Amino acid sequence: MKRSLLLIITVLLSCQLFAQQGSSVIERFFQRYENDRSFTVITITPKMFSMFGKFDANDPDAKTFMRVVQKLKGLRILSKETTKDGQRLYREAAAYLGNDFEELMTIRDKESDLKFLVKENAKGNINELVMLVGGTSQFLAMSLVGDIDLNEISQIASNIDIQGMDNLKNVRRKK
Numbered sequence: 669m670k671r672s673l674l675l676i677i678t679v680l681l682s683c684q685l686f687a688q689q690g691s692s693v694i695e696r697f698f699q700r701y702e703n704d705r706s707f708t709v710i711t712i713t714p715k716m717f718s719m720f721g722k723f724d725a726n727d728p729d730a731k732t733f734m735r736v737v738q739k740l741k742g743l744r745i746l747s748k749e750t751t752k753d754g755q756r757l758y759r760e761a762a763a764y765l766g767n768d769f770e771e772l773m774t775i776r777d778k779e780s781d782l783k784f785l786v787k788e789n790a791k792g793n794i795n796e797l798v799m800l801v802g803g804t805s806q807f808l809a810m811s812l813v814g815d816i817d818l819n820e821i822s823q824i825a826s827n828i829d830i831q832g833m834d835n836l837k838n839v840r841r842k843k
Contacts, residue, residue: 693787694798694811697764698746710745717741717814732820740814748807754780758802761809765798772797779804786818793817 702709720737748757758781769785776782780803789795794816801808 693766693768693796694761694764694809695744697761697809698744698811701746706748706751708745708747708749710743710747712743714741717743736817736820739816740812742811742813744811746807746809750805751807752805754802754804754807756802757807757809758783758800761800761802769796769798780806789815791815794821797821 698709701707717737717740720734748754751757762783765785769787772784772786774781774783780801783800785798785800786794787796787798795813797810797812797816799808799810799812
């Protein structure tokens, strides 16, 4: 009986620790640099997203935005402007993302690389959307966590003022 109880407690504690650590793979990358004052760090918590849902919106675009925002659990942005390490940081951040993520889109030009990666949930929606931008003079990593429908995100992407997000406006979910 003692053994069974000990086994159950161990399994429950392991699940709790796994749940805390597994919220976002890219989280470890953010933790590595979030206290470095040369980076700009933006964090929007679930509480802030829930506050958006209290606004009364009559505009159809605003209603779509509110519907999407209510499903979000967090947004983190880590940015470094005027840096020579943009490409190195891009490769380092990409290395944190394993096989759990599927590449959605890549854009490469002479000066920068932009990559969108997604992790799906059981419903087929996006659980996490990661955007990485690395260039000759800048770096940006963004993690958006929640129950994200690509069709809804593409509708509002052009209205979000985050470098690279406008590239999502033409993305649609496969049907």
